[in-house]
Amino acid sequence: MDEIKVKIGGKEHKVKVEETPEGKLRIHHEGEVFELEPGQSSIPSEMLKRSGSGESVVVAPLPGIVHSVEVKKGEDVKKGQLLMTLVAMKMENDVVSPRDGKVKSIEVKKGQTVNRGDVLIEIE
Amino acid sequence: MLKKRLEALKPDQEAVKAQHAKGKLTAEERLALLMDKGSFVELDIFAEAKSSHESKKPRDGVITGYGTVNSRPAYVFAQDFTYMGGSMGEVHNRKIARVMELALKNGCPCIGLYDSGGARIQEGVAALDTGGRIFKLNMLMSGIVPQFSLILGPCAGIAVYSPALTDFILMSGKTGSLFITGPDVLKSATGETVSLDELGGAAVHSEKSGLVHLVTEDEKQCIQMLKLLLGYLPQNNLEQPPAHAAGDPITRLNKSIQRIVPQDAKKPYDMKGVIAEVADKGSFLEIHASYAQSAIVGFARFGGKVIGIVANQPSVLAGCLDIHSSDKIARFVRFCDSFNIPLITLIDVAGYLPGKEQEQNGVIRHGSKILYAYAEATVPKISLILRKAYGGAFIALASKELGHDMVLAWPHAEIAVMGAEQAVAILHRKELQGKNAEKFKKEKIAEYEQKFLNPYHAASSGQVDMVIPPEETRKNLGMALQMLGHKRDSVLKERKYRKHGNIPL
Numbered sequence: 001m002d003e004i005k006v007k008i009g010g011k012e013h014k015v016k017v018e019e020t021p022e023g024k025l026r027i028h029h030e031g032e033v034f035e036l037e038p039g040q041s042s043i044p045s046e047m048l049k050r051s052g053s054g055e056s057v058v059v060a061p062l063p064g065i066v067h068s069v070e071v072k073k074g075e076d077v078k079k080g081q082l083l084m085t086l087v088a089m090k091m092e093n094d095v096v097s098p099r100d101g102k103v104k105s106i107e108v109k110k111g112q113t114v115n116r117g118d119v120l121i122e123i124e
Numbered sequence: 125m126l127k128k129r130l131e132a133l134k135p136d137q138e139a140v141k142a143q144h145a146k147g148k149l150t151a152e153e154r155l156a157l158l159m160d161k162g163s164f165v166e167l168d169i170f171a172e173a174k175s176s177h178e179s180k181k182p183r184d185g186v187i188t189g190y191g192t193v194n195s196r197p198a199y200v201f202a203q204d205f206t207y208m209g210g211s212m213g214e215v216h217n218r219k220i221a222r223v224m225e226l227a228l229k230n231g232c233p234c235i236g237l238y239d240s241g242g243a244r245i246q247e248g249v250a251a252l253d254t255g256g257r258i259f260k261l262n263m264l265m266s267g268i269v270p271q272f273s274l275i276l277g278p279c280a281g282i283a284v285y286s287p288a289l290t291d292f293i294l295m296s297g298k299t300g301s302l303f304i305t306g307p308d309v310l311k312s313a314t315g316e317t318v319s320l321d322e323l324g325g326a327a328v329h330s331e332k333s334g335l336v337h338l339v340t341e342d343e344k345q346c347i348q349m350l351k352l353l354l355g356y357l358p359q360n361n362l363e364q365p366p367a368h369a370a371g372d373p374i375t376r377l378n379k380s381i382q383r384i385v386p387q388d389a390k391k392p393y394d395m396k397g398v399i400a401e402v403a404d405k406g407s408f409l410e411i412h413a414s415y416a417q418s419a420i421v422g423f424a425r426f427g428g429k430v431i432g433i434v435a436n437q438p439s440v441l442a443g444c445l446d447i448h449s450s451d452k453i454a455r456f457v458r459f460c461d462s463f464n465i466p467l468i469t470l471i472d473v474a475g476y477l478p479g480k481e482q483e484q485n486g487v488i489r490h491g492s493k494i495l496y497a498y499a500e501a502t503v504p505k506i507s508l509i510l511r512k513a514y515g516g517a518f519i520a521l522a523s524k525e526l527g528h529d530m531v532l533a534w535p536h537a538e539i540a541v542m543g544a545e546q547a548v549a550i551l552h553r554k555e556l557q558g559k560n561a562e563k564f565k566k567e568k569i570a571e572y573e574q575k576f577l578n579p580y581h582a583a584s585s586g587q588v589d590m591v592i593p594p595e596e597t598r599k600n601l602g603m604a605l606q607m608l609g610h611k612r613d614s615v616l617k618e619r620k621y622r623k624h625g626n627i628p629l
Contacts, residue, residue: 018315026316062441063479089442089474090512090543092390116481 056104058095058121060114064088069110071121075103083121086114097123129170133182139206148277148299149343151187151202154237157347158200163191168219175247181207184215188223193235194351196359199227202237205277210240212282213247217254220286224261227269231360234265235272235350236290241306242281255282262289267462269360272350275300275336276343278320291459292353292411294338296346297326302335334415334448356409356423356430358463365430365465372404374427374602377595385472385594389511389538392439395420398470398510399433402598408433411456416448417441418477421456423465426602432460434521435470444477445517447490454493454627461501466608468601469528472510474543475517489628494520496627499527502615504608506601509533509579509588515541524587529611530604533579533588534597540576544569547576 003016016028064086071083077097085092101123108120135150143150149157155164166189170182185207190199201220203210212220220236227234243251265271266289273287275295284302287293295302303324310316310323322328329336338353340346358365384397399408403424410422418441421434434453436443445453460467476482476491498505498520506529507522518539522531533539541547548568549556556565575581582588592600 016317018317028317062444062477087390089444089477090390090514091392091438091442091474093442094392094439116479 056099056101056123057119058083058098058123060086060116060118060120061095062086062088062093063116064093064114066108066110066112066114066120067092069106069108071103071106073103073106077101077103077123084108095120099123129182133169135204135206143206146277146299147342148205148239150206151204151237151239154276154343154347155187155200155202157344158235158237158350159191159193159198160195164200165189165191168222171215171219173213173215173244173247175213179208183207184213184219185210186216186219188219190223190226190232193233193354196233196354197230198233198235198354199223199230200235200237203240203277203283205239208244210238210277210283211244212240212242212251212255213244214250214254216244217251217258221254221257221261224258224265228261228265231269231362233270233272233354233357233359234290235274236287237274237276238279238283238287239277240279240283242279242283252282255286258282258286259289262286266291267361270354270357270463272353274346274350275302276346277301278303278306280304280306284324288335292338293329293336294340294346294349294353295326295329295336296341296343297339298342300346301325302329330412330414332415334412334451337411339414352409353423356465361462361464363464365463367430368425368428370404370428372427375599377599378402378597379595381594381597385510387536389536392442394439395435395437395443395470395472399424399435402601403431403433404428412452416446416452418444418446419449419453421452426468426598426605429605430465431605432456432465432467433470434467436473436517436521438472441477443473444475445473445491445494445520446477446482447485447487450487450490450492450494454497457494457497457501461497461503464503466504466605467501467506468605469505469507469521470510471507471513471517471521473514473517473521474512475515491516491520492628495526496625500615500625500627501527502611502613504529504605504611506530506604506608507532508597508601509537509539510594511537513537513539514543522587527615529608530590531582531588532590532592532600532604533582534594535579535591537579537588537591538577539579539582539588540572544572544577547572 003014005014018026067085067087069084071077079097079099081097082094083097084095086095104122104124106121108114140150166187168188171184172182173180173184185204186201188201201223224234271290273290273293277299278301280303301320301324307318307320326339330339338349340349356365378401381401385393403426407425408422412421418437420437424431424433476487509522513522519526522528524531548565552568579588579591583591
């Protein structure tokens with residue numbers, strides 16, 4: 001099994017790659033395993049999300065509408081700090097920071113509709 | 125002669141050292157922690173494997189027997205990892221099956237302390253076939269005596285399916301793991317390289333798979349946790365759960381409850397604060413705390429009597445019912461029903477979680493389990509609507525026609541098929557395209573809100589029995605429990621005419 005570095009959205013990730021007996025590529029990343037068909041060039045979307053949720057990308061926990069954005073780009077945030085609220089299922093759902101860091105980018109605007117798993121904010 | 129024979133049972137000191145080095149206790153040490161002092165009686169001590177492997181010893185790698193736990197009789201088996209890795213051979217399995225049969229006949233809880241690599245390869249198919257006997261007994265005992273599995277070491281193969289068939293799985297976070305195929309076999313079979321923790325560690329099973337109900341840091345705490353859990357449960361399905369003297373008065377007012385629950389129904393809060401406030405002080409034991417956290421389930425006491433609590437958690441996924449929380453609630457409701465534990469359901473939710481991901485993964489199939497479980501349950505079922513009960517979630521958690529016995533609501537509770545805006549958009553689709561649409565929409569929304577978004581519409585037609593002041597929640601729940609204390613349900617009669625129902629799985 002080979003260990004290689006890949007860049008996703010500007011962030012470097014270490015992944016392990018191996019070939020399965022059926023000739024597929026199997027990628028190990030932070031405890032999750034993804035399979036690629038030979039010749040498939042795109043990265044599985046699950047892995048994109050996952051590579052994010054591996055601490056630095058905050059994704060929508062449920063489908064809804066962005067109700068408020070409580071932080072600005074470049075702002076320092078603490079773990080558990082309120083980042084934004086999503087109105088969904090008749091509730092203003094708090095979205096909090098998974099860790100201490102700095103807001104690298106805000107991917108959504110107030111009033112925007114998001115699906116479950118959409119990237120909301122990147123923390124670095 | 126007996127003395128000499130017993131001498132042969134002394135554990136191999138090297139193996140004991142190795143067991144301790146892994147941070148694990150031996151089977152004897154575990155039993156000493158679990159059973160009341162001097163109460164344990166070992167059975168089948170001289171049973172040995174039929175095949176002749178070199179290291180063959182009596183007991184065949186499992187200590188089985190009976191005794192008392194907190195003064196209550198229980199049957200136990202503890203696998204001995206120091207003997208052939210706790211592997212499950214024919215005699216080993218028959219010994220376990222024997223205590224299970226005794227637990228069933230005598231109406232006592234059955235506790236398994238697991239530390240086993242799975243079927244004993246040296247014994248071939250006989251090891252597998254007798255595993256089937258254990259599984260069959262798990263099924264026969266289900267709903268008659270409570271069954272517990274403590275996962276104290278790495279458990280694989282057939283050593284995971286018997287725990288999976290029991291009522292509660294408790295895991296020692298440091299030492300326990302559960303997987304069908306271990307890392308070594310996996311590597312040779314498919315080439316996949318994974319660590320033990322990734323495959324079946326405490327985090328995986330308590331957060332993702334939902335297999336494990338309670339996780340503790342180490343083995344000692346795991347055994348303590350089991351004793352705590354046992355304190356809420358009866359010996360068998362014909363007995364009532366153990367009641368305590370009522371220390372906390374049932375008439376205690378819940379003065380702080382309105383500080384816990386915001387009036388604005390859009391604001392989330394932690395439902396566990398409500399449970400702590402209304403149940404007997406310090407009595408709540410949460411089950412599946414890290415799994416499917418938009419729902420909360422667990423045992424508590426009300427005036428000393430044991431109840432099961434099911435609640436929405438508005439601070440996670442808006443408290444929505446989704447695939448995993450449906451499974452979690454349905455299984456808990458069925459356990460409580462099997463063992464005569466009344467249910468209190470605390471409701472504050474807008475419905476089942478919508479969206480492609482949930483629909484494609486079967487939210488209908490999983491969500492219907494809640495309906496089935498509540499409809500089937502004959503124990504007292506009391507529901508309280510705090511702020512919201514919409515659509516399918518209302519039916520599942522509070523419909524009297526489905527079988528809920530008493531439905532209470534707070535004065536601001538919203539009970540409707542859907543929210544005002546969505547309802548108006550559907551009901552007045554045509555009118556909303558014309559002139560003055562905005563004004564018309566506002567009027568209709570206000571009209572809808574006034575008509576439906578309160579508990580009195582439901583109360584006027586008998587779907588809500590009582591509208592209660594929030595600070596009198598404990599008192600009213602307590603009185604409802606008392607009123608339903610001797611409930612008998614005619615569903616029980618109808619059950620005689622079928623083998624079993626067919627719950628959607």
